[in-house]
Amino acid sequence: MKIPVPGQPVRGSKTGQPIMALLDLLGRSWAMGIIWHLYSGPSTFRDLQDYCESISPNTLNTRLKELRECHLITRTMDGYSLTEQGVELFELLKPMGSWARHNWAKSFENDNQK
Amino acid sequence: MKIPVPGQPVRGSKTGQPIMALLDLLGRSWAMGIIWHLYSGPSTFRDLQDYCESISPNTLNTRLKELRECHLITRTMDGYSLTEQGVELFELLKPMGSWARHNWAKSFENDNQK
DNA sequence: AGCTTTGCTATTAAAATTATAGCATTATGA
DNA sequence: TCATAATGCTATAATTTTAATAGCAAAGCT
Numbered sequence: 434m435k436i437p438v439p440g441q442p443v444r445g446s447k448t449g450q451p452i453m454a455l456l457d458l459l460g461r462s463w464a465m466g467i468i469w470h471l472y473s474g475p476s477t478f479r480d481l482q483d484y485c486e487s488i489s490p491n492t493l494n495t496r497l498k499e500l501r502e503c504h505l506i507t508r509t510m511d512g513y514s515l516t517e518q519g520v521e522l523f524e525l526l527k528p529m530g531s532w533a534r535h536n537w538a539k540s541f542e543n544d545n546q547k
Numbered sequence: 548m549k550i551p552v553p554g555q556p557v558r559g560s561k562t563g564q565p566i567m568a569l570l571d572l573l574g575r576s577w578a579m580g581i582i583w584h585l586y587s588g589p590s591t592f593r594d595l596q597d598y599c600e601s602i603s604p605n606t607l608n609t610r611l612k613e614l615r616e617c618h619l620i621t622r623t624m625d626g627y628s629l630t631e632q633g634v635e636l637f638e639l640l641k642p643m644g645s646w647a648r649h650n651w652a653k654s655f656e657n658d659n660q661k
Numbered sequence: 662a663g664c665t666t667t668g669c670t671a672t673t674a675a676a677a678t679t680a681t682a683g684c685a686t687t688a689t690g691a
Numbered sequence: 692t693c694a695t696a697a698t699g700c701t702a703t704a705a706t707t708t709t710a711a712t713a714g715c716a717a718a719g720c721t
Contacts, residue, residue, distance in 0.1 A: 434676080434677070438655055438658075439647065439648075439652035440652065440655065444577075444599075444600070445577075445580045445599060446600075450648075451644075451648045451652040452583070452644040452648065453580070454652075455643060455647040455651060456580055456583065459574070460574055460575065460576060460578065460579055460580075461677090462558070462574060462677080462678070463559070463574070464574065465570045465574055466558075466559045466567070466570055466574070469570065477697085478698065478699050478700070479697075479698060479699080484559075485558075486558070486560075487558060487679070487680095489678060489681090490680095490681095490700065490701080491677095491678075491679080491702090492677080492678055492679075493700095494699085494700065495677090503651075504651070504655075518650065518651060521650065522643075522646070525642050525646055528639050529566065529569060530565075530566040532636070533553065534564075534566065536632065536635065537553065537569060537617075537618070537632060537636075538553035538554065540618050541552055541553055541554065541618075544552075548707080548708070575708090576708080576709065591666085591667065592668050592669070593667065593668080601710070601711095602709085602710080603709065603711065603712090604669065604710095604711095604712095605669095605670080605671090605709075606709055606710070608668080608669065608670085609708095626667095
């Protein structure tokens with residue numbers, strides 16, 4: 434799969450609008466999960482495999498490469514970790530966590546009719 | 548593909564933590580793009596097809612079903628549109644747009660080495 | 662009655678993801 | 692020092708998603 438770069442054609446935008454490139458990148462399996470997890474600290478490849486219960490090593494490796502080329506993660510002596518930009522992005526993702534818990538999840542409680 | 552419901556096993560969480568269910572849902576092709584687009588107003592099925600340049604009708608339909616079952620979009624007389632929750636989620640997604648443009652995209656400008 | 666728009670379904674092909682095994686380093690430990 | 696374990700993967704094949712394309716039924720003009 435082509436790595437989405439702002440300014441170049443990506444899914445959703447022939448001109449590669451940054452937000453579309455970003456959505457393309459993040460909308461791949463496990464991408465956001467990896468970022469989410471790395472915020473709590475650097476992880477080894479195997480840590481990530483454990484965290485992402487059902488990811489295959491191929492996919493994990495592909496995702497890591499993409500995220501690295503897109504400047505969101507990097508390798509350190511302690512394993513993979515977020516770059517400054519990665520942290521910035523996480524900060525934007527973060528509010529989704531509380532919204533999911535406090536608002537979104539609640540709306541499923543009355544889903545027993547159907 | 549199983550529709551991710553908070554409280555039930557999803558990719559990334561056997562207990563279905565809300566954020567994981569949300570990331571699973573949004574991390575599917577075009578999901579965030581659809582939400583992004585619908586914020587600008589209700590769209591018909593065909594509008595969405597045009598917007599999501601390369602989506603197939605099957606995938607679009609699948610995604611629409613998922614987003615509907617997860618209370619993020621709904622059908623109105625004008626076509627598909629965001630629910631209140633969908634709007635809330637968009638508001639959380641929105642900052643990513645300016646960050647992508649003003650911060651993230653900039654970091655690619657010096658990527659001509661390699 | 663014909664033509665268009667809309668919201669799909671069906672079918673097939675291509676691509677992504679998973680599952681599983683396993684290998685080459687580099688510690689670690691006895 | 693030699694075995695053992697941890698790490699970061701690659702290879703291969705099976706499965707699942709997604710895309711491409713055609714087309715149809717229902718509703719709305721004209």
